[in-house]
Amino acid sequence: MYGLQLQLLTYLDAVCKKEDLEPAGVLYFNLIEPIIKSDKRKTEEELEEEIKKRFKMKGLVLADVKVIKMMDKSLETGYSSLVPVYVGKDDKISEKSSSTATKEQFEILQKYIIRTIKDISKEILSGNIDIKPYYKNKKTPCEYCEYKSICQFDKNKFGNEYSYIQELKKEEIWDRLKAN
């Protein structure tokens, strides 16, 4: 919504349009090899299980239990070990414990993403290249940025300002996206 994670949804939209497809989800996982810390010696199986958990995918999947069970064929009920979903009794997807979107919500997201990309492009082309990192939940991207010495952003210097982002609840985000 704030234009911070556009990449996956942009790819999704491009593929859907090119191939005339409907989205089933956008997922990713971290390629960094996980380090498992433990107080006691773990068996091979336990370690494998822990590693699997670290590779569980993040993102957004279609709120359709049939589609979800095609993604994770071993899933009956409970948390999927592959995708960010919890399936309860009677195949009900838990909205609270899952990261899902309906077909309509995916459509809203796709439209929003395209509009955001256009807006950002217009801003850049009009010459707006302000150094204005986001500040969300007491975090900024500058913390571990390798380009700090080049960009010289310093909050204490006149004219340097963060782009403050207010943390919103899931429902509030959908409401705002719908209204846009």
Ligand code: SF4
């Ligand atoms: S240090 Fe500079 S380049 Fe890096 S994230 Fe912050 S503002 Fe951007």
